[in-house]
Amino acid sequence: MLYREAGQYKTSYAADMAVFPILQDRIGLVVILFIAFVVLPLVGNEFLLNAVLIPFLIFSLAAIGLNLLTGYAGLLSLGTGAFMGVGAYACLKLTTTLPQVDIVVWILVSGFFSAAVGVLFGLPSLRIKGFYLAVATLAAQFFLEWCFIRVPWLFNYSVSGAIEVPLRTFMGIPITGPTATPLTRYLVVLSIVTVMTWFASNLVHGRIGRMWMAVRDMDLAAELIGIRLLRTKLLAFAVSSFYCGVAGAMLVFLWYGGAEADVFAVDQSFLVLFMIIIGGLGTLIGSFFGAALIYILPIALRAIPAAFGLPIRPATAEQMTFVIVGILIVAFLVLEPNGLARLWQIGKQKLRIWPFPY
């Protein structure tokens, strides 16, 4: 209905292969970015920025990471939490050993560390698939978790055994640490997530994305058209872990401001996995949808009763969340195995062919 595609013709493959070939979509994107970068910072209060948007963005990035691996390359991983952890701890070590380097740089660099770890634990993926691989990644999860607890060097021997985020500034503005305002942190997170999402979409729309999907859909055929399976899978692990790593680093440095190992426990892995299941495997936008639903739902659950003045124990809300998320997952798999992203597409299609039913 809102789509007016008449007159949008493509005279070049470049235009035809654009990620957003339809004008209205491009407009929509610009609007969203405008809201995200300009409107929200202006209107958003501390709660919105700090308790909703920042974590939402961070989890979205983690979800994108996992989606690249599981949704695009078809490699099931339960180690997301740990890979995020690697990022966080790497970042801590980096910024404490070389404080003068800008923290944002370190956050990104720490991604490379988790990428390396990811590749290491991805090695078995040549021989094994599906659940077997999931177990392999579980090994990574638990081993790394153990390291986070048992290797004091990682958390700079802090007595609490927790990461304590130091104050870091960029051009005088505190970015991390207690004095950093939610707004600055939000903007940093937003910028990083935006750029990395753009990279991700470039990847999946090009040769590499096709290689991943080929391996996912039919690895034998993939091999036959000259795709080196191990390389491709390891690349997926590397990129995915990089994203998770950065997300992890941001989680601690730009949101919690300090964290213990259990932040990166296996539950975290599951949570991110749910995000991409519900959001939609093999779609980037799905990663955002999933993150929104899984992360913001609990907040809503706590908010709604409060709004109606019903007192509800946080514990109960917690448990309700579990129940609802559980039901949601099953319901989604039953109703729309392809997740929210699919629903989104269907709706979009309906709008495009409106008023016709087909």
Next chain:
Amino acid sequence: MDILHKIFIEPFLQMGTAPDLLVQTLWDGLVSGVLYSLIALGFVLIFKASGVFNFAQGIMVVFAALTLVGLHEHGVPAFVALGLTVLVMFALAFGVERLMLRPLVNQSSIILFMATFGLTYLLIGLGQLVFGGDPKVMIAKDLYLPSGAIEYKGLGGFVSLQKIDIAAVIIASLMVAVLAVFFQRTRIGRALRAVADSHQAALSVGISLEQIWVIVWFAAGIVALTTGIMWGARSEVSFSLQIIALKALPVLILGGFTSIPGAIVGGLIIGIGEKLGEFYWGPLLGGGIESWLAYVIALGFLIFRPQGLFGEKLIERI
């Protein structure tokens, strides 16, 4: 040099010098191994029959135990509670088949796997809502489970065997025996085995897939209940168990997803392996390696023998 010595010599010297500790460790390993096997058994049952990789097996253990204890707390006599719990597990199996498996039939196995994630969350939430999240004590006494320990002197020291552990081992073996008989002798059992090979075969035996699913999930539920009771009696009934239950995964890797003997042997290997590792080598790494040793062992297997100990070699036909 020194480190090599620490790794390859010292532990064995210890074993030699203190055989009682060795035996003790082995025993402990055996017991936890048995419990791993039980959980793995639950996985295998369901996987064999419905090809579903039931991630929820672990939580089912907790849920069963919790229900039992919870009911008793509300004044229900122990054995009545036990009976009711069995019913609950049946209801669960039934519900799962109706609301989850049936709608998802013909979906790819990964989807079904994900669905069991959902189930897991649902059960966690439900369990906590109904019975509260805090740990509970298993009602061992009311179920006439033995307590206390047998102390066995000798081996230049003494080994203490918890009676409950002995009971656990016995009951576990009994259950395995029963299941074996069930599979070998009974008509349903054969049907189940048939399903594992081909669904048509099962239908030819005259049992609908739906029924079979209910049955296996129920069976898995019972196994879970037993596991829950035993484990609960040894330590306590808490949700942390659900993480421990993940240990069943390495067990399955070793044993193979479809082999019951595999599950048992695998369970024992993992159980004993990680206890030995923890006791003798753990200190080198600052302890706590129990949490991942099992997985790393499994990983090793995955790379060198993907099909597991008993699993049959899978050839890719084009």
Next chain:
Amino acid sequence: MRAPSSHELAVGEVLLAVEDVSLSFGGVRALSEVSFNIRKGEIRAIIGPNGAGKTSMLNVVNGFYQPQSGRIVFKGETRSQMRPYAAAQGGIARTFQNLALFRGMTTLDNIMAGRTLKMKRGFFWQLIRHGPALQEEIEHRRRVEEIIDFLEIASIRRTQVGRLPYGLQKRVELGRALAMEPDLLLLDEPMAGMNLEEKEDMSRFIIDVNQQYGTTIALIEHDIGVVMDLSDRVVVLDYGRRIADGTPDEVRRDKNVIRAYLGEPHGVSA
């Protein structure tokens, strides 16, 4: 309507030769001492009753199965076994008896994927997806579009192949193979399960491929009629042994072949 041109080509030099290849799974013998060759530019048919080992033969040629004994000479290079990747790089493309498409991807992406080996731009250019990476993408898209045009599948360009009817999927798979610009194209029952019309189309495509791109083709086909007017030479397998090899007419007259097809109890699906 075979072109005279490709008949002359048919007596061209040997592109690939299989020499006393034997293959067995566990105890089961799939192939025993099979030898035959494929000449540049010809259309070579491999026929035989069910379970004769035809598909196994192809799988040996492009490296899915490792023969226990025997040699494969490809482009004058002798090796005891192929590796899938090496085969692909060497220019061997392949379609499958029961489709091996990337079901989750569109027709366009499937065929584009066929160009993977030819695309060189590295990871970091891919990240940007501008400049060289885009240039590369565009020039390959162009080639792919020609294939799409050639196979007359323009209308399904953006359809997920999983949703396509069987006949079209077969075409897309052929397209993906063509995208590799192979020297040797292996077709495993390209017309299995097609109706007459689809079969005619497919035959036309196969011939056109052979003519316009001069691609050497080795195909397994059950429909003997099709085989006979498509192929320049036919090799016949039965129980994993070669029982005949020659022009369609020679083969048609060969008594072993007749026995294999009529005498044997086991299935004749020709």
Next chain:
Amino acid sequence: MRSIDADLDTLPKLLIRNAAAIGKRPAIRHKDLGIWQTWTWREMLEEVRAFSVGLAELGLERGDKFSIVGSNRPRLYWAICAGQALGAVPVPAYADAVAEEMAYILAHSEATLAVVEDQEQVDKIIAISDRLPHLGRLIYDEPRGLKDYDHTRLIAFEDVQRIGRNKLASDPQCLRRWEAGVADGKGSDLAIILYTSGTTGRSKGVMLTYQNVIVTARNANAFDRLGQREEVVAYLPIAWIGDHIFSYVQSYAAGYCVNCPETPDTVIDDRREIGTTYAFAPPRVYENLLTLTMVRMADAGRLKRKLFDFFLGVARRWGEQILDGEKVPLRARVLYAIGDLLVYGPLKNRFGLSRVRVAYTAGEAIGPEIFRFYRGLGLNLKQLYGQTEASVYISAQPDGEIDRETVGKPSPEVEIKISESGEVLFRSPGVFIGYYKDPEKTAEVRTPDGWVHTGDAGFIDPKTGQLKIIDRAKDVGRLKDGTLFAPKYIENKLKFYPNIREAVALGAGRDFVCVMVNIDLTAVGSWAERNNVVYGSYQELAGNPLVYAMIAQHIDELNRSLAEEPAMAGAQIRRFLVLHKELDPDDGELTRTQKIRRGFIAERYAPLVDALYSGATAADVSTQVTFEDGHKGMITARVAIRDMQPHAAPAQIGRAA
């Protein structure tokens, strides 16, 4: 008659002008290999020049005739201009013409060379080549499948261009000579010969000069203020004057861009992508779109359908007034605005009509309902009246002066008069110079002082001062009792029902009026689906009693409306039947432009006609049919006949609004 300055009096000259003046603007696009390949005027000039020189090298000379066969593709348009640049005369033939017609046109025009689209056309021409002594080389655009053909005679389009480019490169004088050749062309030269598939008899070759087409095109562009920025989709037969003027001459004159669809059956999608701004289509196209809409909406959800119907109501009530800028109540404006957002806008968008500034319907009368529908949507749809002999334009409706029943005011520089017999005559700069090799026919049609007989009966409508066409002059007849009988008029009114594809009205010199009806398979088919009427074949569906009932209803409505027109009241339909097969150009029942050949049909279905008037309730008929591949077969059927009750003329007379 104002003439045009000498440096712009031929199309090649216009091309050169455009290349110089607006060289960077797109001249032509073609949806090929997935995208819209585009050529600017400068690039197009280069292509045309190369091909032109190539043709010269192949021996094409001034005055030679050469044929063009195929669907709308840039290269075929280029071929036309390339030939004209050499002073040769293009003779386009209908791509879907059967070998028979093709043979006639090529032989009669003595074409020495043919530029064809693909293998299909090549085969067709090779099959008849023994009847074409003059024909030399065959140039093909699409090489697919032609590899093994004998290439002594065949040559690929790009090879001809290569010859041309080499020549241009090797011989510095060549370019000069070519341009000189173009300069030699004069407005009075013969530009093109278009064979009109006349509604009767053999088709005649209409000869048009550059003067004719260019002046007409100029005037048309001025009339609708068409400029460089128009986007036109070329999808109608190249060999038809309409397409020649709209997609070729007007484009060259105004410098706007012509877009060639990917395939004939992707036209709607391609039109949407391009978002054409200047659209031209025969009523049939609009009918089909409307039918398509209704069929699809019938499958839509209830709520959506309600919404749709409601807003269509609004559009029907207010749409046209708003379009014509009349005063309407605010409520209507608001409703219409909402409707535009929810229905009209999306609908036009789906059909690719959102950006249309001017849309024409012509060729034959369009149904008032259809006309109102599109105008209601806010589409500036207008009627025009034209002929090959006039280089299209005779009359057209100026913006804002739209009337459903008329075909507009005389186009610029066109004079119109009505003969006492009621026939429409015109005189204009576009008037053709004669029929090729057929002076006496020419004399019949064109008077010495330049007036041309249109062969249509009509009158200037006093209300609007616009021309109104009732029927073919020779078809206007009278019943035995002398009541006026205009078959076309009745047929059109019938065809306005989506369920009726064609109708043939009979009655001249008879006691009463009868019709033979052709159902529309799409519409009736989906109707059948919805009312689960099972049918195995077109024939079976056509014979279905329920279908008869439905048609009977339509005819009854028509009779009522006829009853209201005093002149027509006597000509109500008394009996009808539904034909068992679709009328088809390949069987000569329709012209290539889909006009029915009434006389031919009447004799072809004589048994049915007799039965209609003998009072029989059914009749057997067996007819020969031609299939795509040209081979023939017989089909026989028993066709039922129905009687209708005429309505009494209303007491007080006056056209009901």
